[in-house]
Every structure is written in C-alpha cells, then in structure tokens.
Amino acid sequence: MLFAKRLETLSTNVFAVMDRAKAQARANGKEIIDLSLGSSDLPPSRHVIAAIEQSLQDSKTYGYLLYHGTQAFRVAVAQWYSNRFGIPVDPETEVLSLIGSQEGTAHLPLALLNPGDFALLLDPGYPSHYGGVYLAGGQMYPMPLAAENDFLPVFEDIPSPVLAQARMMVLSYPHNPTTATAPLTFFEKAVAFCRKHQIVLVHDFPYCDIYFQETAPPPSILQADTTKEISIEFFTFSKSYNMGGFRIGFAIGNAEIIKALQQIKTVVDFNQYLGILNGAIAALQGTQEPVIQTVATFKKRRDAFIEALHSIGWQVPTPKATMYVWAKLPPPWTDKSVEFCTQLALATGVAVSPGSGFGKSGEGYVRFALVQEPEVLKIAVEKIASFL
Known part of the structure; x- marks a missing residue:
C-alpha cells in the first residue's frame, strides 16, 4: 500500500x-x-465541571456546533482579555474558538504559507510549530536560542534571502522548553521587525498565568501591537485551568488573520461539544x-x-x-x-x-x-x- x-x-x-x-x-x-x-x-475547578455537567442535561447542546454557536464563548473571551490586558477586542471578528491552541498553531501555516515560503521558528521550540509548517509545504528557518541571549532570538542574524521569503514568525514566551520569559520591549522590537518585513507575527501564549513572584506578569503580543496590525495570539485552558483533555483554546488578533484561520478550520472540523465551551466560560468568569x-x-x-x-x-x-x-x-x-x-x-x-x-x-x-x-x-x- x-x-x-x-x-x-x-x-x-x-x-x-x-x-x-x-x-x-x-x-x-x-x-x-x-x-x-x-x-x-x-x-479542573469544581465550578467548571458543574457547568459542563449542567450542559449534559440540556439536549439542545448535543448537535453540531457551528461558528455562530460559539458567540457566548467569544464574548467571554473578549471581556476576559480586555480586563486582563486593557486592549478592546471585537468578539465577532477578532476571536476564534479552537479545539486546543495546538489546532490553531498547526493549521495557521495552511492559511499563511505558499509552498517554499519561510516560517521563522524558535529553536528549540514546541514541535507542533514545526509540523504545521511542514504540512503546509513551507520552509523552516530556526532562530537559535542561547543562554547568553536569555533564550531570545537575535533578529539581526536572520539572512536577507530568508527574510525576503518569510511570511510568518512564531514566538512563545514564557517559553517551552527553556522556561525563558520576554519583556514587553522585546515584543515591541519583534512587532517593528515583522512590520518592516511584512511578516505575520504569531505568539503562542499557553503559560500566560504560570509565572512566579520573581518576574512581572508576561505581556501579551497585542500590548506591543495594540492596533492588531500584524499579530495573532493563541491561548489554551490546558495550563491555567487544568483542562488539557477537554481540548479548548482560542485565538485573538488581526481580523483578517482570524478570518483566514477560520476558513481552514471550516474545512477541517466543526467545534467541540458546547458543554466544554460552557465550562470554559465558567473558568474565565468565575473566581481565579x-x-x-x-x-x-x-x-x-x-x-x-x-x-x-x-x-x-x-x-x-x-x-x-x-x-x-x-x-x-x-x-x-x-x-x-x-x-x-x-x-x-x-x-x-x-x-x-x-x-x-x-x-x-x-x-x-x-x-x-x-x-x-x-x-x-x-x-x-x-x-x-x-x-x-
């Protein structure tokens, strides 16, 4: 075969x-x-499980869940983000629910890359970032992370021929696996760099809450790109809310990028069970x-x-x-x-x-x-x- x-x-x-x-x-x-x-x-928290249990008793939650059925979740996400980072978000055009953030990071290259285009990726970095680029037919340029640079990439080291074909850059801080954090000044530099070279800036942000007292709260990429000109950011409920098996996440960012990712998602899947989204809403709106x-x-x-x-x-x-x-x-x-x-x-x-x-x-x-x-x-x- x-x-x-x-x-x-x-x-x-x-x-x-x-x-x-x-x-x-x-x-x-x-x-x-x-x-x-x-x-x-x-x-997961008891109030999250209770919201899912209550959904199970409602037969209206059993069918396919299309985009407009996720509206309540998207509104809750937009409110949570605005309260957290002080940036307004349109739940209709700038939020997309995901079956775990990995769905988004793996599928986004299909929306951004033509065969042969470069993606600038962290090395070391999360494996699904590489897999999605490979499946999209893109080329990968690894940006080496070294301890002497605080495990931050050096943008000036990227060759000009690569930049000429680069269509996306993927960052992720706090970083898996190195545990490094990045200040807002670094993200501002990344935004300016990507804007100059017309590159979509992708930030995978699963550890936004998992930081300790020794460091300041990790910044969102949209705090450096407040008009959402070139950026998209991915969040998950797996780490902050211990909901890894429920496969629930979301993307926030530039409306055109969100729409492009939604087009890929429409071909690949619907959404997960509505009860899981109700549990996620309870997680965002309930006690932290x-x-x-x-x-x-x-x-x-x-x-x-x-x-x-x-x-x-x-x-x-x-x-x-x-x-x-x-x-x-x-x-x-x-x-x-x-x-x-x-x-x-x-x-x-x-x-x-x-x-x-x-x-x-x-x-x-x-x-x-x-x-x-x-x-x-x-x-x-x-x-x-x-x-x-």
Missing part, C-alpha cells in the same frame, strides 16, 4: 523513542515516574483563585526539585515561569540528550524529555515537567543521582 511521502518525515521522532523506552522499562518491572509530558496532573493555587503548586514543586538537583551537584537555574525545568546535561552526556533520556528511563524508570526533541539548539539539555508531587520529584532525583 502506498502512502503520501509527507508521512516519511512524520514517522519518527524522539518522543516516540521515549514512549518505547518507557514501555520497555515498564515491561522490565520498573515503576515509571513520568516527567516527560507537560500534561498537568491537577484537576484556582489559578493562583495552581501556580502556587508548581512553585512548590519547582523549589523542591531545584533544591534536590542542587543537592546532588546538578546546578540548574531556577525558572521564573512555566511548569518545567530546563537543565544543561553534565558530562559525559553533554551532546547525547536522547541517549541520556532513554538510558535513564531503562535504568531507573524516570522519564524526561531530550532537548534535541525541541530542535537542534536543544541538544545538550533535558526538560523536566513538574507534574508530580514534591515527594515523588525528590525520589526521581535520587534515582537520577544513582544513574549519574
């Missing part, structure tokens, strides 16, 4: 390798401590105390994990945001992140993500997801110490 050649690039990746390593370790009797996936282990508690939980885990790593001599910086720790590998593993992670899983049952899975510039690092309680994280570090 013959399949499309585009599947060849998608057939293997380091996360599939890690999945096999976890399965083999489990088969060998190892108890798995999985710190490899950024899937929150915390539950659960978000505060979620951040406090991740801060407690971060502090315990960093202290444990330091106690075994693995010096890593303390992240100011996200639910991860980005750690430079010690010798002799400094350029063997996949081998380190697979061998660690097989030997100890502790699973982490290799930095090379996020891009070439991620080699030499590993990412730990803080999705276990502090006691379990300390046990994981003990196992890592024995492996090292």
Whole structure:
C-alpha cells in the first residue's frame, strides 16, 4: 500500500523513542515516574465541571456546533482579555474558538504559507510549530536560542534571502522548553521587525498565568501591537485551568488573520461539544483563585526539585515561569540528550524529555515537567543521582 511521502518525515521522532523506552522499562518491572509530558496532573475547578455537567442535561447542546454557536464563548473571551490586558477586542471578528491552541498553531501555516515560503521558528521550540509548517509545504528557518541571549532570538542574524521569503514568525514566551520569559520591549522590537518585513507575527501564549513572584506578569503580543496590525495570539485552558483533555483554546488578533484561520478550520472540523465551551466560560468568569493555587503548586514543586538537583551537584537555574525545568546535561552526556533520556528511563524508570526533541539548539539539555508531587520529584532525583 502506498502512502503520501509527507508521512516519511512524520514517522519518527524522539518522543516516540521515549514512549518505547518507557514501555520497555515498564515491561522490565520498573515503576515509571513520568516527567516527560507537560500534561498537568491537577484537576479542573469544581465550578467548571458543574457547568459542563449542567450542559449534559440540556439536549439542545448535543448537535453540531457551528461558528455562530460559539458567540457566548467569544464574548467571554473578549471581556476576559480586555480586563486582563486593557486592549478592546471585537468578539465577532477578532476571536476564534479552537479545539486546543495546538489546532490553531498547526493549521495557521495552511492559511499563511505558499509552498517554499519561510516560517521563522524558535529553536528549540514546541514541535507542533514545526509540523504545521511542514504540512503546509513551507520552509523552516530556526532562530537559535542561547543562554547568553536569555533564550531570545537575535533578529539581526536572520539572512536577507530568508527574510525576503518569510511570511510568518512564531514566538512563545514564557517559553517551552527553556522556561525563558520576554519583556514587553522585546515584543515591541519583534512587532517593528515583522512590520518592516511584512511578516505575520504569531505568539503562542499557553503559560500566560504560570509565572512566579520573581518576574512581572508576561505581556501579551497585542500590548506591543495594540492596533492588531500584524499579530495573532493563541491561548489554551490546558495550563491555567487544568483542562488539557477537554481540548479548548482560542485565538485573538488581526481580523483578517482570524478570518483566514477560520476558513481552514471550516474545512477541517466543526467545534467541540458546547458543554466544554460552557465550562470554559465558567473558568474565565468565575473566581481565579484556582489559578493562583495552581501556580502556587508548581512553585512548590519547582523549589523542591531545584533544591534536590542542587543537592546532588546538578546546578540548574531556577525558572521564573512555566511548569518545567530546563537543565544543561553534565558530562559525559553533554551532546547525547536522547541517549541520556532513554538510558535513564531503562535504568531507573524516570522519564524526561531530550532537548534535541525541541530542535537542534536543544541538544545538550533535558526538560523536566513538574507534574508530580514534591515527594515523588525528590525520589526521581535520587534515582537520577544513582544513574549519574
């Protein structure tokens, strides 16, 4: 049987390798401590679940949900955003509901790129950003992120021939996997750069709430592009509201870009069940105390994990945001992140993500997801110490 050649690039990746390593370790009797996936282990708030439960009793919610059926959700999103960032948003033209923000980031290249056009992507960066460009037939120009530049891209290093064919730039701060944050001045520079070169500026913003007291609240890209001239921003309920499995997110931004993404979405899917949108409305409009508690939980885990790593001599910086720790590998593993992670899983049952899975510039690092309680994280570090 013959399949499309585009599947060849998608057939293997380091996360599939890690999945096999976890399965083999489990088969060998190892108890798995999985710190490899950024899937929150915390539950959604009770008032969110109650809104979904109430929807289940209403037979009017059972049918297909088309665009106009999402109006109440879009209005709630626009009000939340305006209250949060002080920028007015038109819910009719500048908001689009999504089946998770990954749907939007993966499908947007289909609306922006012709075959051969360049997308400027963070390296390391979130894998779906690369996958969407590949499926759209675009070329990828990785913008290397280095510790000496605070894991921010250097726009001046992008070659002129690439800029001449570039149609979109994707940023994402607070950043997965490096945990870096970016000030508003950086976004203002990015907006000016993209405006000069006529590039659509895309900001993936899943960790807008997951920041700690050591840093200022992360800015929205639209605070740098207040007229929404060239920008679109993606949000998710997976991190702030622990609703990853519900697959609910949204995009806000330039009306023409939103309309173009909506055209792609119309071909691919309808929307998710209306009850999920009702739960998301409850999350946005209800008390935000659960978000505060979620951040406090991740801060407690971060502090315990960093202290444990330091106690075994693995010096890593303390992240100011996200639910991860980005750690430079010690010798002799400094350029063997996949081998380190697979061998660690097989030997100890502790699973982490290799930095090379996020891009070439991620080699030499590993990412730990803080999705276990502090006691379990300390046990994981003990196992890592024995492996090292």
